Amino acid sequence: MYRTGFGIDFHQLTEGRDFWLGGVKIEHSKGALGHSDADVLLHAICDALLGALALGDIGTHFPDTSAVYKNIDSKILLNRTYELVQQKGYKLVNLDSTVCLEQPKIKPHVAAMQAVIAALLQVTVEDVSIKATTTEKMGFAGREEGLVAYATVLLQKV
């Protein structure tokens, strides 16, 4: 009846890349490095959705060796991932997530991210929790070399 899933994703931060997070482009001096648009939050959510149904991970379904996914908008990846969930007869109940990064501050952008993700996953914004924390200047996130996102989901059989 119910399935839970967990996802985690990491990306390096580098100059000369757009900063995409939660499907929203944010002005910043750096962006995440990756084969796609490197949206760490959407990737973690994809992995949580796949994990809930033991469908493997994002790399299985959207290999970073494929030219098809070069610089692809991760909203497309999330949309396709949710189609797989629906094909298995499940729907999202709610999701919770946390992004760990030093800069930029994402609080002003959370509502926009919630709206994008809720629309893609056909839930209300109250069903999409996005939190953020720094690592108190410690480690790679604290040095602004990269960022991490964690996500959990609850799915219900339709």
Ligand SMILES: [Zn+2]
């Ligand atoms: Zn990723």
